[in-house]
Amino acid sequence: MSDFTARYLKDYRPSEFTINTIDLTFELDDHKTIVTSEMSVTKKSTTANKLTLDGEQLKLIAVFYNNQALAPSDYQLNDDSLTLSIIDCESTIKIITEIDPVNNTSLEGLFKSGGAFCTQCEAEGFRRITYYLDRPDVMARFTTKVIADKTLYPFLLSNGNKVSSGTLDGNFHYVTWEDPFPKPSYLFAVVAGDFDLLTDSYVTSSGRDVRLEIFVDKGNKDKAHHAMASLKHSMRWDEDTFGLEYDLDIYMIVAVDFFNMGAMENKGLNVFNSKFVLADKETATDTDYFNIEAVIAHEYFHNWTGNRVTCRDWFQLSLKEGLTVFRDQQFSADMHSAAVTRIQNVRVLRSQQFAEDAGPMSHPIRPEKVIEMNNFYTLTVYEKGAEVIRMLHTLVGQEQFKQGIDLYFKRFDGQAVTCEDFINAMADAASIDLTLFKRWYSQSGTPLLTVEENFDEQSKEYTLLVKQTNHPTKDQQVKAALHIPIAIELISECGTKAKLLELKSNSEQWHFNDFKTKPIVGFLAGFSAPVKVNFTQSNNDLATIMTKADDEFLRWDAGQKLYVDTIAKLIADENYQIPLQLIDILAVQLKSDSDLALIAEQFTLPNFHELVEQFKPVNPIVLLNAIEQLKTFIAQGLQDEFLAIYKKHADKIYQNHADAIGERAIKNMALSYLMTLSSYHDIAEQQYANSDNMTDSLASLNSAATNGIAAFDTMMASFEKRWSRTALVMDKWFSLQAAYKGNDVFERLTKLSQHPLFSLKNPNRARSLIGAFTHSNPRFFHCSTGKGYQFLADQICKLNDINPQIASRLITSLIQFKDFDKNRQELMKQQLVRISTLSSLSKDLKEKLDAALS
Ligand code: 0A1
Ligand code: ZN
Numbered sequence: 001m002s003d004f005t006a007r008y009l010k011d012y013r014p015s016e017f018t019i020n021t022i023d024l025t026f027e028l029d030d031h032k033t034i035v036t037s038e039m040s041v042t043k044k045s046t047t048a049n050k051l052t053l054d055g056e057q058l059k060l061i062a063v064f065y066n067n068q069a070l071a072p073s074d075y076q077l078n079d080d081s082l083t084l085s086i087i088d089c090e091s092t093i094k095i096i097t098e099i100d101p102v103n104n105t106s107l108e109g110l111f112k113s114g115g116a117f118c119t120q121c122e123a124e125g126f127r128r129i130t131y132y133l134d135r136p137d138v139m140a141r142f143t144t145k146v147i148a149d150k151t152l153y154p155f156l157l158s159n160g161n162k163v164s165s166g167t168l169d170g171n172f173h174y175v176t177w178e179d180p181f182p183k184p185s186y187l188f189a190v191v192a193g194d195f196d197l198l199t200d201s202y203v204t205s206s207g208r209d210v211r212l213e214i215f216v217d218k219g220n221k222d223k224a225h226h227a228m229a230s231l232k233h234s235m236r237w238d239e240d241t242f243g244l245e246y247d248l249d250i251y252m253i254v255a256v257d258f259f260n261m262g263a264m265e266n267k268g269l270n271v272f273n274s275k276f277v278l279a280d281k282e283t284a285t286d287t288d289y290f291n292i293e294a295v296i297a298h299e300y301f302h303n304w305t306g307n308r309v310t311c312r313d314w315f316q317l318s319l320k321e322g323l324t325v326f327r328d329q330q331f332s333a334d335m336h337s338a339a340v341t342r343i344q345n346v347r348v349l350r351s352q353q354f355a356e357d358a359g360p361m362s363h364p365i366r367p368e369k370v371i372e373m374n375n376f377y378t379l380t381v382y383e384k385g386a387e388v389i390r391m392l393h394t395l396v397g398q399e400q401f402k403q404g405i406d407l408y409f410k411r412f413d414g415q416a417v418t419c420e421d422f423i424n425a426m427a428d429a430a431s432i433d434l435t436l437f438k439r440w441y442s443q444s445g446t447p448l449l450t451v452e453e454n455f456d457e458q459s460k461e462y463t464l465l466v467k468q469t470n471h472p473t474k475d476q477q478v479k480a481a482l483h484i485p486i487a488i489e490l491i492s493e494c495g496t497k498a499k500l501l502e503l504k505s506n507s508e509q510w511h512f513n514d515f516k517t518k519p520i521v522g523f524l525a526g527f528s529a530p531v532k533v534n535f536t537q538s539n540n541d542l543a544t545i546m547t548k549a550d551d552e553f554l555r556w557d558a559g560q561k562l563y564v565d566t567i568a569k570l571i572a573d574e575n576y577q578i579p580l581q582l583i584d585i586l587a588v589q590l591k592s593d594s595d596l597a598l599i600a601e602q603f604t605l606p607n608f609h610e611l612v613e614q615f616k617p618v619n620p621i622v623l624l625n626a627i628e629q630l631k632t633f634i635a636q637g638l639q640d641e642f643l644a645i646y647k648k649h650a651d652k653i654y655q656n657h658a659d660a661i662g663e664r665a666i667k668n669m670a671l672s673y674l675m676t677l678s679s680y681h682d683i684a685e686q687q688y689a690n691s692d693n694m695t696d697s698l699a700s701l702n703s704a705a706t707n708g709i710a711a712f713d714t715m716m717a718s719f720e721k722r723w724s725r726t727a728l729v730m731d732k733w734f735s736l737q738a739a740y741k742g743n744d745v746f747e748r749l750t751k752l753s754q755h756p757l758f759s760l761k762n763p764n765r766a767r768s769l770i771g772a773f774t775h776s777n778p779r780f781f782h783c784s785t786g787k788g789y790q791f792l793a794d795q796i797c798k799l800n801d802i803n804p805q806i807a808s809r810l811i812t813s814l815i816q817f818k819d820f821d822k823n824r825q826e827l828m829k830q831q832l833v834r835i836s837t838l839s840s841l842s843k844d845l846k847e848k849l850d851a852a853l854s
Helices: 219-243 286-301 314-335 337-359 379-412 421-430 539-547 552-572 581-590 598-601 610-616 620-637 639-650 658-674 680-692 695-708 712-723 727-738 745-753 764-775 787-802 805-812 820-838 843-851
Strands: 016-025 034-041 050-056 061-065 076-079 081-086 090-099 110-112 116-118 140-151 155-156 161-168 172-178 190-193 194-205 209-218 251-257 269-273 448-456 461-469 484-492 496-504 507-512 520-524 532-534
Touching: 050 209, 061 081, 076 090, 116 251, 116 269, 140 155, 140 190, 155 172, 172 461, 190 787, 194 219, 194 658, 209 219, 209 805, 219 286, 219 314, 219 379, 251 286, 251 658, 269 286, 286 314, 286 507, 286 658, 286 695, 286 727, 314 337, 314 379, 314 421, 337 379, 337 552, 337 598, 337 610, 379 421, 379 484, 379 658, 379 727, 448 507, 461 484, 461 764, 484 539, 496 507, 496 610, 520 539, 520 552, 532 695, 539 581, 552 581, 552 620, 581 598, 581 620, 581 764, 598 658, 610 620, 620 658, 658 680, 658 695, 680 695, 695 712, 727 745, 727 764, 745 764, 745 787, 787 820, 805 843
Parallel strands: 016 140, 209 251, 251 269, 448 532
Antiparallel strands: 016 034, 034 090, 050 081, 061 090, 076 081, 110 116, 116 190, 140 172, 155 190, 161 172, 194 209, 448 461, 461 507, 484 496, 484 520
């Protein structure tokens, strides 16, 4: 039975007990794994006499208190806990439990991924392994002995250093691991399996040798080199940028096919979704390569920001996640084009985080109320959390930011702390007052900045007036003003001046006196705050910013603003004549000397989800028609230029470096425009036939899918034949099928969900069909019959029993029904009500349904 009670940040109390050491023994078996845990426990207060340990879905075999076996009458056993009487100040407790990994399809706790045993303990999965104080502020030293069949599981892994190993009777063997760093249970991991192993080594800046090991499914070793290179780059970057060195003698990464999230930073033994490890040019796109590097870096950076200093409680999740995402974004920006990296960060925020923050699950980056913790691994905690850290970085500058990080580690190394502790360290190191800034941690919602400007021709004074509005959100009716850093550029005939403004109240104005004529303002350079902006600027002003701003983000954003303005007009009137001036402005941009990847971004229209955020509540079909009209208009206006670009880069041999990546990006951008014109449809087929890499193959298939072209099925059949044995590529195949724009898409979806390679038990596969349909096929997901919503709801009902975490992630597009017109809202709500009547509704889904339907 699920417990639907909410937990509140305000109720946090430290534990009355500490666990100093835990010795674990795993006797691995498909259905009857035996876990023996021996803990040394200390009372922190003399009055404490009852110890309640968390435990779920466990079969309790035996309990010993100070080596004495306890009878069932000596303890209290519930569905989710075990309570013991503790007499002594120092006690030992031994607990033996039995678990069934094969039937654990939730992929939390101990489960099997393919042939390997694997664990996932964050946030509260350790309690599915043994009874324990499963909370991040209880930190213990772990010793782990893993016993398993020698032939099936030659590699037995856990955290820390290997201290002994040997063989046992009956073809069994064991390995014992000791982790010298006290850690919370969520960072614990065990893996057992038969893998290919890629090894390397890294010498840290202080000269210590670290062994690097990446474990992948047999046959995939050659696909692990990029991950290994990324790991070494990350290690060097963290030393160079923050002076942070790795602290164990070994760093292991295991890639598994069944995993709910991207990866997990377990101490010294990261477990990764294979999607974020495996790559070669035939199977991975340039985006996959980029993401692998970013996720490898993210998990590596957690070793300091998360593991050495961890969270006091789960409400503080952004302490480790916001900071670590910021660090991985900075790393990616240093490794690639900083502007393109930033643009991609901003697209995620605008298309997904803003929607979350305005929807029924809106919460501050430090939530105050949680029913199911897994529901709070959100874009808000991660991405907006990173934006909040970025604002701190903008306010204090890199040098002081580094000093703040130094002070944070000096104060808190080895401890479990709060977001407030982090900001206080920053404020002290930089000697600034961040009292008002802290409100970002407790206030949800996206601020809206309204900008007005005035130029007094006589006095030559330019005035910028900025107001902030913080609209009520579902979780919080009353809002207050936030401390918002606003980077601007003032562009005039004297050149471009950059300024940093700090908005600290509802409305402020700034005066500038050094201009002869009205300057043009580039507002929110680098996207210096996670806000929406309402600022009317003429097409001419936007065109000037597009060419004259120093900040590449501002150049890109001015172009996006032009697109949004045009789409707004097309929504209001489908017969609106788009002015040809737009083509002239874009033609200049196409010829600019910016790097090609940036030009490709400049020609990428805001996506459907970003635009929903702008125009909600909106009829999605009207919006899609407007987007398509604009895209076709640009394609027609610039078809010669696009064709020339396409031809220039079409026949290049694959290479994996920044210039080649930029060339593929701009070529495939040109392709996506040309494909909106039927006379160019055969280019996609040719590209598919000639491609020597996945970036180009996928781009051609994608444009065939989204334009519903006739050759799509033949191309897909050939793709399936070639890749049917490569799981990660077949995920792409399912996603392409789901994105297909043809009236028979529902028959296709039914067939695909019965395809022999489809399984709801594999999260990547489930996402590749269901997530891709809801996200990448808005025309059919939102079709007026409600069939799209019904398809999603059917799948969620099935996933509720199999994997509640995945079910709960996929329901996002239904709970945000308020973004659409009334008819669609009703159809979406009907499906939500249907899901809510499930007899065994998980608490993951229940929390979201209650929020959406209340
Ligand atoms: N800490 C990991 C993310 C993660 C969270 C929960 C998981 O299972 C429920 C798995 C991974 C990270 O930020 O990478
Ligand atoms: Zn993380």
